[in-house]
Amino acid sequence: MNSIDRIPISKVERASNLVQTGAKVGVNYLKYYGKKLTSSETDARTKLNQDNAEDIYDGLKKLKGSALKVAQMLSMDKSIMPQAYVEKFSLSQFSVPPLSPALVLRTFKKYFGNSPHDVFDRFEAQSVNAASIGQVHKAMKNGKTLAVKIQYPGVANSIGSDLALVKPIAIKMFNIRGKDSDKYFQEVENKLMEETNYNLEIEQSMEIVAACKHIDYLKFPTYYPKLSSEKILTMDWMNGEHLSEFTAHDNDQKDLNHLGQALWDFYMFQIHTLKKVHADPHPGNFLVSPEKDLIALDFGCMKTIPDSFYIPYFELADEDNLNNPVVFKEKLFELEILIPTDGKNEIEFFTQMFHELLSLFTEPFQQETFDFSNKVFFQKISNLGEKFSKDTALRKMNGNRGSKHFIYMNRTFFGLYNLMFDLKSKNVKINNFKNL
Structure with missing residues (x-):
């Protein structure tokens, strides 16, 4: 490349x-x-x-x-x-054109004050992994193999202007309009700014490692604050395949099941116990070790879940609430899916739409165990998304719906469901989240 x-x-x-x-x-x-x-x-x-x-x-x-x-x-x-x-x-x-070695050395010195060759015993200037905000290099120090993430030049300074350029596309694609639409773009901008602060990422990473190390088959790297800065992050080098590479093989179903269980438990513990979740669940942020453990990486994007959102959001995962029209509508107002200025047509349309959506999307929570290899379930989700994207009535209404917290919570669950489907995990214990 x-x-x-x-x-x-x-x-x-x-x-x-x-x-x-x-x-x-x-x-x-x-x-x-x-x-x-x-x-x-x-x-x-x-x-x-x-x-x-x-x-x-x-x-x-x-x-x-x-x-x-x-x-x-x-x-x-x-x-x-x-x-x-x-x-x-x-x-x-996890696969974009990397910075050239010469630019890497200049960037590292600018951000850290010293050449990487002065900081590490060995440093490979050719990256091994390049993504959207930074790229990873292999290094050695005191006999340890390390992964050094270097942020691309100018990323933090360009976030606001980049989003302003992307905004018209998002407005057209997702039918976002109205005076409150800026709250969604501000939420994305704030999270992207956090992702450019590697000091914050180190802090969040160490917090998650300490809280989640009890989960079976789940591993994390050790992080090194003294070898890191606001734009440089150093952690242990972890041996393994990216999740998307691993799932391309013909794997033992037992391995797929325990990896899926580890992934599910990891997310449920964060959401229901920590009330703070790794909101970037894509294959590039997970490895599978040679021992078939799941390795979680990159905690730059963490979403804190306030009780004012958490409580009504998960109350709608309760089948009794889903099937109680009065309670269901009450929760839709709490979550800003229904708004005070809605007329009868809007209330009926969005109540029916979200009842259909949530009844399907919360299906795993209605069971003790769930089969994430079930193609029918995921085809239903795909069909529903396609149906709403073509709905002419929806296009005529204000698509500016829901609390700003939906952006990263929905991103978390879409990403998690996709990863679980890629793993084809069966008999995953869902756990009753009320008791977590």
């Missing part, structure tokens, strides 16, 4: 890059209209999605940072994005 010698940092450069990408997308649409004349709508649309996904991803990966992070977030929701986008954008999770 070709390395990058510089990253566009200024607002003008980054905006120019996105304009060029937009022009390519425009050409793709011209090709699409021409292809419709000689082939089926399905074939023409498939080709359009493939071309657009390729061009948009190529543009974003040069920018890195928050622009690429948004693509990563979108790739996690397979019910919304066409498959071509999911496949291409998912590369942003």
Whole structure:
């Protein structure tokens, strides 16, 4: 994979890059209209999605940072994005063009004050893993093999301007409008800013390790604050395969089951006991060790769950509440899915829509154990997402629905469900979260 010698940092450069990408997308649409004349709508649309996904991803990966992070977030929701986008954008999770060795050395010295060769006994300037906000290098010190994560130059300073450029796309795609829509973009901006603070990530990582080390088959690296800074993070090098690589093999079902149980227990303990959750569950943040333990990495994106959201959110996972029209509607108002200015039509529409959605999405919580290899369950989720994306009535209404906390909680559950399905784990003990 070709390395990058510089990253566009200024607002003008980054905006120019996105304009060029937009022009390519425009050409793709011209090709699409021409292809419709000689082939089926399905074939023409498939080709359009493939071309657009390729061009948009190529543009974003040069920018890195928050622009690429948004693509990563979108790739996690397979019910919304066409498959071509999911496949291409998912590369942003752990496989993008790295910085060149020369730029790595300059960046490290700028952020740490010393050359990496003065800090470590050995440092490999060629990265082993590049993602949206930073890339990882292998190093040695005092006989220990280490992973050193270096943040890309200019990432923190470009978050606000990047999101301003992406905002029109998000508004069109997710039908977000109205005077309160800024609260969603502010939530994303705040979380992205936190992810650029590696001092905070070290603190959060050590907190999670201490709290979750009791979970069976779950391992974590040790973190080294003295070898880290706001833009440099050093931890143990962990041997293993990325989860997506591991699941591509023909694995023993027993291994898949205990890995899935470890993953589920990890998330349920965070959500229901810590009230703070690792809100970035994608394959690039998990490894499977040679001993078939699950290794959790990268705690830069942590979402604190306030009781004002947690209580009504999980009360709607209770089957009795789901089937009680009065209680159900009351909780929808508490979660800002229904709003005081809604008329009769809006209340009926969104109550029915979210009852259908939540009845399906909370299905695992209604059982003692759940089979996450069940293709029917996940096909229902996909079909429901497709149904809502095509709903003309929904497009005419204000799609600006729900508490700002939904953004990262939904991201957490979509990501977790996708990982559980990839593992094809069976007989996963769900646990009664009321008793956790």
